[in-house]
Amino acid sequence: MGSLEGIITGFQTALSVEAIFFVLIGVFVGTIIGMLPGLGPISAIAVMIPMTFGMEPSIALIMIAGVYYGAIFGGSTSSILLNAPGVSGTVATAFDGYPMAQQGKAGKALAIAAIASFVGGTVSVILLMLLAPALSSVAISFGPPAYFALMVLGLTAIASLSEGSTTKALISAVAGFMVVTIGIDAQTGTQRFTFGSINLLDGIDFLVIALGLFAIAEVCTLVLNRKDTSLKKFHNIGSLRLSKKDFKEMSGPMSRQSLLGFLIGVLPGAGATIASFIAYISEKRIAKKPEEFGKGSVKGLTAPETANNAATSGAFVPLLSLGIPGSGTTAVMLGAFLVMGVQPGPMLMTERPEIFWGVIASMYIGNIFLLILNLPLIPYFAKVLKIPRPMLISLVIVFSMIGVYAVSFNTFDLYMLLLFGAIGFIMRLFSFPAPPFILAFILGGMMEQSFRQSLTISNGDLMIFITNPISCALLIISLLSFVFPLIGVVRKKKGN
Amino acid sequence: MRKYLILLFILVAMLISACGENEEGNGEDDATETSAEETSASGSEGAKWKPEESIEIIAPAGAGGGWDTTARMAAQVFSEEGIIDGNIGVVNMEGGGGAVAWAHVAGFEENPYKLFVSSPPIIFIPLNGQSEYGHEEFTPIANIIADYAAFAVREDAEWDSINELFEDMKEDPESITVVGTSSPGSMDHMQFVQIAKAAGVDITKIRYVSAQDGGGLTQLLNGSVDVYSTGVAETVEQVRAGNIKVLGVTSEERLEGDVLEDFPTVKEQGIDETFVNWRGFFGPPNMSPDALAYYEAKFKELSDSDAFAEIRSQFGWDELYMNSEEYSQFLDEQKESLGALMDELGLGN
Numbered sequence: 001m002g003s004l005e006g007i008i009t010g011f012q013t014a015l016s017v018e019a020i021f022f023v024l025i026g027v028f029v030g031t032i033i034g035m036l037p038g039l040g041p042i043s044a045i046a047v048m049i050p051m052t053f054g055m056e057p058s059i060a061l062i063m064i065a066g067v068y069y070g071a072i073f074g075g076s077t078s079s080i081l082l083n084a085p086g087v088s089g090t091v092a093t094a095f096d097g098y099p100m101a102q103q104g105k106a107g108k109a110l111a112i113a114a115i116a117s118f119v120g121g122t123v124s125v126i127l128l129m130l131l132a133p134a135l136s137s138v139a140i141s142f143g144p145p146a147y148f149a150l151m152v153l154g155l156t157a158i159a160s161l162s163e164g165s166t167t168k169a170l171i172s173a174v175a176g177f178m179v180v181t182i183g184i185d186a187q188t189g190t191q192r193f194t195f196g197s198i199n200l201l202d203g204i205d206f207l208v209i210a211l212g213l214f215a216i217a218e219v220c221t222l223v224l225n226r227k228d229t230s231l232k233k234f235h236n237i238g239s240l241r242l243s244k245k246d247f248k249e250m251s252g253p254m255s256r257q258s259l260l261g262f263l264i265g266v267l268p269g270a271g272a273t274i275a276s277f278i279a280y281i282s283e284k285r286i287a288k289k290p291e292e293f294g295k296g297s298v299k300g301l302t303a304p305e306t307a308n309n310a311a312t313s314g315a316f317v318p319l320l321s322l323g324i325p326g327s328g329t330t331a332v333m334l335g336a337f338l339v340m341g342v343q344p345g346p347m348l349m350t351e352r353p354e355i356f357w358g359v360i361a362s363m364y365i366g367n368i369f370l371l372i373l374n375l376p377l378i379p380y381f382a383k384v385l386k387i388p389r390p391m392l393i394s395l396v397i398v399f400s401m402i403g404v405y406a407v408s409f410n411t412f413d414l415y416m417l418l419l420f421g422a423i424g425f426i427m428r429l430f431s432f433p434a435p436p437f438i439l440a441f442i443l444g445g446m447m448e449q450s451f452r453q454s455l456t457i458s459n460g461d462l463m464i465f466i467t468n469p470i471s472c473a474l475l476i477i478s479l480l481s482f483v484f485p486l487i488g489v490v491r492k493k494k495g496n
Numbered sequence: 497m498r499k500y501l502i503l504l505f506i507l508v509a510m511l512i513s514a515c516g517e518n519e520e521g522n523g524e525d526d527a528t529e530t531s532a533e534e535t536s537a538s539g540s541e542g543a544k545w546k547p548e549e550s551i552e553i554i555a556p557a558g559a560g561g562g563w564d565t566t567a568r569m570a571a572q573v574f575s576e577e578g579i580i581d582g583n584i585g586v587v588n589m590e591g592g593g594g595a596v597a598w599a600h601v602a603g604f605e606e607n608p609y610k611l612f613v614s615s616p617p618i619i620f621i622p623l624n625g626q627s628e629y630g631h632e633e634f635t636p637i638a639n640i641i642a643d644y645a646a647f648a649v650r651e652d653a654e655w656d657s658i659n660e661l662f663e664d665m666k667e668d669p670e671s672i673t674v675v676g677t678s679s680p681g682s683m684d685h686m687q688f689v690q691i692a693k694a695a696g697v698d699i700t701k702i703r704y705v706s707a708q709d710g711g712g713l714t715q716l717l718n719g720s721v722d723v724y725s726t727g728v729a730e731t732v733e734q735v736r737a738g739n740i741k742v743l744g745v746t747s748e749e750r751l752e753g754d755v756l757e758d759f760p761t762v763k764e765q766g767i768d769e770t771f772v773n774w775r776g777f778f779g780p781p782n783m784s785p786d787a788l789a790y791y792e793a794k795f796k797e798l799s800d801s802d803a804f805a806e807i808r809s810q811f812g813w814d815e816l817y818m819n820s821e822e823y824s825q826f827l828d829e830q831k832e833s834l835g836a837l838m839d840e841l842g843l844g845n
Binding site: 042045046049053139140141142143144184185186187188189191198199201202268269318322323324325326327328330331332333334335336338339341343344345346347348408409410449453456457459 | 558559560561564565568572587588589590591592593595596599624626627670673679680681682703704705706707708709710711713714715717718719720721732733734736737739810811843
C-alpha cells in the first residue's frame, strides 16, 4: 500500500466518531496529569492502559498517544505558574515562563506556550506523516560516537545558560555531572557512590532534581521574600492577548524549533527534554538580545515549548517504524502496543496501516483539541496564582511530593526531593545558577555511557570520534561555537 | 472564581488518590493487619487457606517490560477466569534491576499477600553483589513461562551460522562487539557468554557493550556493533523486514510460530547448551505451607487455562510450569552453574 493510500486509511480511522471521542479523552487526561508537578506521561499512560482493555487496538492506541503528547502539552502550565516542572520536557519552559508570570503576564505566557506547543506539535506531525518511513534510517544513523558528540555540543551551552559568573555556572555543571554518576554503572555493573543503599542503585531520578532545584527552592525563596512587595504583580494574570510583535517574535523560534525539535526527537534516547534545552540554547545563541533570556523573553519561552512538542511526535518515528522505544515513556507505549497484540516495527506500516497512519492522523486532531481545550481554560488555570501565598506554597510542596512519590512509591525519594530543595535554595542564595546543573545532569549520563561504549567498540582508540562522520561534524560545530565568542572578545579588546 | 479552583483541586485530588489506589493496592497498611489474620488462617483452619484481602503482585521493574507484562497478564487471567476471587493488584517497583523490590518484599516475612514475578536476574543480581537478597530468601511458588535468547546480526553480515561467528571469535575475540540491554554480568551478557563458552570461545575476552533505551537494536542496525544478544521476541519484526538475521536461539528445540520456526537453535548447530529465560512467581520469606499450597494450585490452574495459553502465544512465550519444589531445586542449580561462569569472568562477588 502506498503512503497516500495509507494516509487516507489513517484519516478514515482517526476521523471516526469513536476515535475523535477517545482522542479527546486522551488529550484531556494527559493535559491534567501533565499539569501536576512530577506526574508525567508515564504515570498518565499507566493509568489509562487498564481502560483500554477490550477496545479496538487502533482506537486504544490513538487514545494512549493522545495521553502522551497531551501530558507534554499540559506540563508547561505548572512550569510557568509555579516554577514546578509538570514533566521533565518542560523544565526549560520555566526559565522564561516563570519570570513572565512573576511580571504579571501569566496569561500571556500560557497563551504563548499553548500556541507554540500547537505549532510544534502540528508541524512535526506533518513531518512525521511525510517522512516517517524515510526518517527511520535517520533514527538509527547515530552510533555511540555521534551521541557523544551531540552531548558535547549541548554542553558548550553551559556558559550561555549562566547569568553572571561563568565560573559559578561551571561549578554548578560539574556538580550536575557528579550527581549523575550515582548508581549502577551500565558498562561494568559496578555501584558508584551508592553508599550501600539500595535506594541509590538506579541513581537519582531527574524529576526529583528538577522539582527540588526549581519548585522547592522557589518555595523557600518565596517564604524568605514574603514581605517583598515587588512580587505583588504575581497575582495579576494579565491579558491573554498576544500583540503582533509577540507573534513576530514567536514565528522565528517556532519555525526553526519545530524542525530541530522533531529531528532530536527522532533520535532514540534524546527525547523532549534534551530537545527543549537545545532549542533554548540555540535560540539564545542566535538572538539579537540574548540578555533578555531568563528574564521573561517571548523567544525563550517559545523555543522549548515548540521543541518539546515537536520532539514528542518525533519519538514516534523509531517507535512506529522500527519498534525501538527511545525513552522510558515510549517503552511504556511499546508495552501498551504489545498488550493490544500490535507489534510495532518495520512491518507495521504495511500490515496494519490503519494503526500506523491512524495514530499519526489522530495527532492532528489531538493537537487541535489541545489548543481549543487549553486556550479558553487559561484564565481558570491562571487563577492558581490568586490563591493566597501561604496556601499556594503548601500546595506546591504537597503536589511535588505526590508527583515524586507516584513515580517510585519510595519515601526515600521524598527525602531526596527535600535535600535537592535545600541544595537549590543554597545555590540561589550564593547565586549559583541551577540550569547548568540540570543540563549537565541530563546530558552527562548519556555522554559518559556513549563515550565508553565508543571506546569499547574501538578498543580504546579515540580516533573513532573523528572517523565517524556525524560525530566529527558535531565536534567541529562544538569547537566553533566555543571559539567564535572568544574571537569576538579578542577583537573587542583589540578595538579598545 | 475560587469555586472553580476548589473544584479543580478536588477533582485532581480524587484523580490522584484513585491512581494511587490502583497502582499501590494496599501498600503499607496491610502489613499490620495481615499478621493477625495470617496467624488465624494458619492456626485454626489448618490446610484450607484462602486470601481474605487483596493480593499484590509486584513487578520489580517499570511498566512495559517483561516482568510487568507477565504480572499483569497473570493478574488479568486470574480475575477474568475467576481463578482467584477478590482483588489482585499489580504494582511496579523499579530499581536496581529488581533489588529494590526484593528488599521490600523481604521485609514482609510470612505475609501471604505480597507476591512478585521474577526471572534469571534474581540469580545474576545477587551474584553481582547488587542485592543482598537472592532466591533462597524467598518462597518460590511456581514457574510459569519460558522465553529464550536470540543472537542476531545484520542481514548483510559475513556470518550465516552461529559456528561461523564463534570461529571468528575464537581466532580474534576482540574483533567482535556484542551489545545487549543489561549491564555486564546480567542477562543479555551472560546468556551469550554461556553459549560462547560451550562453543569454546575465550569468554574473558568478549567485548560487551551495554546500551539502554532501545540502543541495542539501533547500534546493531547502524553497524556500531556486530552481535545483538536479546530475547527472541525482540528480533521477529526486524527479521521479517529483512534487516537482521538470527544466528541462533537458545531453546532445546525449534520454537513454534511463523517466523520463529525458522530460527536455528544453537543446539542443532552442534553446541550442546541452552539458556532459558524462565519467569515465575515468588512469595515473601517463610510463606506458610497452606498459603503456598493455595498459590501453587492457582498458578497451575492459570498455566493450564486456555486464556493463558492464548496470552503465551500472543507474546511468544513457552509453557514451563514447575511447582514450588521443582522450582527451588532448579533455582539452586542455576545459581551454581551461573556462579561458576561469573567467577570465571571475574564478575562474581
